Amino acid sequence: MSFKSYDRFFPNQDYLPEGGLGNLVALPLQGRARRKLNTVFVDDDFLAYQDQWAFLSQIKKMTAGTVEKVLAEHRQAELGPLSVSDEQKPWTPPIVQPIGNSDIYENVEIVKADKLYIPIKAVSAKVLNHLKRIAAFKNPEYYRRQAMRLSTYSVPRVISCCEFTDDYLLMPRGCEDAVTSFLNKNNIDFTLTDKTQPGQPVSVTFQGELRTEQQQAVNCISAFDNGVLYATTAFGKTVAAAALIAYKKVNTLILVHSKALLGQWKERLSEFLNIDYQKPDRPKRRGRYKAFSPIGCLDSTGNVLHGMIDVALMQSCLDGDEVKPFVRDYGMVIVDECHHVSSVTFERVLKGVTARYVYGLTATPIRKDGHQPIIFMQCGPIRFSANAASLMAQQGFHRYFIPRFTSFRPLTEDKQNISSLYQSLVDDEVRNNLIVDDVCKAVDAGRIPMVLTSRTAHVEILSQMLYDRGKDVIRLTGSGTAKEKKTALHQLRIAPVKNRLVVVATGKYVGEGFDYPRLDTLFLALPISWKGLLAQYAGRLHREYPGKIDVRIYDYIDLHHPVYDSMYKRRLKGYASIGYKVADVSSPALFDSLPDLDLASSEGQIFNGKTFFVPFCKDLLAAKHSIIISSPKLYHVQQNQLTDMLKNLLVNGINIIVLSKQSDEQTDYLKSLGVTVNTNKTLSHSCAIIDRSIVWYGGIHLLGFSTEEDNIIKLSDNARLAAELIGALME
Template identity: 45%
Template sequence: MYTQTRSLCLPRGCLDDVTKFLSNFSVSTKIEDKRVLGNKLKSLKIKTKLRKEQQSAVKDLARFDVGVLHAPTAFGKTITAIGLIHKRKVSTLILVHSRQLLDQWKERLNTFLEGASIGIIGGGKRKPSNEIDIATYQSLIDRKSNTINDVIYNYGQVIIDECHHISAPNYELVLNEVHAKYMLGVTATPYRQDGHQPIIFMHSGPIRHKGISQSQSKFEQRVLKRSIFSQPPQELMIVTPRPHISEVYKWLTESPSRNDEIADDIAHTVRQGRNPIVLTERRGHAEILAERLKEKDISYVILRGGMRVKERQAANVRLNEVQVVVATGKYIGEGFDLPRLDTLFLALPISWKGSLAQYAGRIHRESEGKESVIIYDYVDYSLPMLERMFAKRLKGYDALGYTVIEPELPNQMSQAPLGLDS
């Protein structure tokens, strides 16, 4: 919210609440609409048939000028948004926060839409088509003048992918300049760990459709709880009220026995023909675990932040060839699509339900022959804070429809009735 001369400027998502508030005090309102309609894309055609639940979502979203699509991974949020682009047939700008999502949207649009040029702004490219363009929001900001690129005024519709990121100050700077008639936010997690989710709805409007993943009814979903009882360093035991998570991560990352146990579990699933992804919160930990896999002659690829373009491209080429994907959670949490994955290893503990839902979503995509998905959760009982983090994850697993299984004998997976071969 900010003020100008004799004006009070509010994000567009506040309109319904403001008019209702004024009406409650018998204050009449007059709306002068200065939004941009954009250019018509009359030749636009879609090259796929949306599933019934996606068609229902498009119908609900099209009834409103602004709103949020809230749906889990495997629902097909990108395809649904493409369906809305096709229905409205107006020039559209798709905003993303990463190069990875930029590339994914480009691939999907080229695959499923025809009749419009696809432009790119970001990742070192600045070639807008003014028909359907994809942009990283950072690329629209002139860092010297702190102004927004005028290209943003050319569209009748703006789609914000992973819209839970828009509370970032620079993202809001971009959205404050949007004049498009239509705005859609897309997310699997319409909440934030910092509690700033109201900003999502202030800009994008309320949730207009909440989707349910098909995978949640098609796959058997299990969590294998792996209990670990290793003694932490004394300095972690005496810190009050609790040690910093970075220090705890350092201890867990450098634990040879813990890393060996994770690597043994990964090897076990590979032998059973499963397709695992290993997620950690530290780049160095990804390297350590990858080295353990190398010692076991297991092929892998590492995905992490800070990769150069050629490194990322080479890694992407190998994704369907390797036995294991090792990645950092922040890199892989959004915009990653490898349907064959069916087993997730949480190599370091997390607590926030949003991250858990995003990470679990990596193994929820449909793939031929996939009947079950499994999460390996390593619970370190030597620190109370780690037990509390697991308690929070339990609530998240319950919300996602998972059943938690614990071997009768800790650290004896081969004796546990896992049913992995079923």
């Protein structure tokens, strides 16, 4: 049975959709439908009974004993790991039926080609159910919609990546390890026949030198037929892939999703690979000849594939819904930015690949939509990973996050969607001037900045403002002709080192694969929330370049709106995960060389739910006249250590105000101590303001429950920010 029917035996839904009546199911024998021979009872041959009422009169109810007997026989689920709990007894773990000899009918002969082909007739339905679940995962979108009380109609609870033919169960190649492990664990005899494409030998050598970690990556991944290299931006994944091609020495197809990446791959492969390839004779014709390259390519402008080492645009590998035949001719396929494989179009291309070796490269294997299992099913599991900490240990520059708080407020208090909110930011002249002022100061201080936004119109506005200030601006967006884009990139690459230029771009255009090592400063002109996207953007700065001492990200935080406040909290987790420290904007040396911040002190750290407590208590004890704590959620304040500290501070005459969304016995307890408590059901800020100058601001509920994943920063001697934040809290 297909997973499409999973949890869909009845077309019901959990909640009534907004503005609708739900799914209306036609009852049997409805008049108009019956006249069309619909909603009637049929026999085994699917023919309607002549006398519907006579048929119904012969139907007998099942006795309670019969029902119990049927349930006893069929209650135990044969399905495996996707089961979470028994519906009747949710406190008991799921019971998975063991596999016995009776479930194996003959030797299981698995064929490995573009997929794993497992014969249906060789095993029982129970075994097939276990195998199907290896290639299935829960759909986060279903649970997200369910949690929001939205209709889940047509949204599958389980996404399955397996298929069925009359004779075989087809599973993705990346499931091979899990399938063989399951069969071995249950003592099932099987043979694995390799029908993959071995490819053609290629005479190629690597002309370069790998760093120690890059060599480890190549050694690890080359030991397997498939797998993912997960490494942060600036690791040198392209160079490692070039070394892998030279090691395997088979014809290779590199799949990319953008023309910019295609050009970069051609450039890098030409630099690091020495290919012994006989140049074909050119037909005699008039006109210019294009310069020959041993690296073939395929994109929307033409097909120059050589069948040896080629780079192809993923979209160009499809002819309608069919994968073009040439994809099956390579012995190795490398997928750059393989997190895009989860899309239906790109997955279709990978399903058509028969290569013996299939590898993926990515800096962000976790997708925002939760569909990352598809990546590993098509490319294999992560074989080697290199995180930000390991890269930082090798690099000679520091990473700083500079928060810039704005006073932006929407012109209307009406509920707006995110697109309207973004447009409000784009049109805000005061906010744009703040960004441009910071960019100009950075350029004047000798830095090479990039301004990133998600709106092309915003690129135009900021570019014009910078141009009016006399700055050399290069605009990079997805709009415009291919020639215009090529010209802009060429100007960027030939710009003399002494030129102090500014790159203004859209995140989608330069977010992946953009390579300009001179960049050392990033301005996030519009807010983002996903930490994976932040890691991609920050990666533009992390490439090494002579004289690069530190890299800085200016983050514009619009604290007066709860949506932007929530996005900031999520970004904070992203900064912590990629090793950034906080540089306080009140520092007089803001645009000078920043010293390495002492991690033993509280300055510069991005604290988590476990590390913030001691330095925060130290600041509370040093308070001279006032403390304001905004904690939307409260947790056991009667037993909280901070509450005991607040008692002593009250005795010493410190004025304490607590703001929260809650109004219950916990807030009553705080009031009984002498704390001024204000409740606001729309409160979103998690912060503390001490003596109207020291600010703690982030995602930690200071009087509530926090985890190690929650983060907060401290900014000292910042009376302006303190006043701005107090204003936001009192709105």
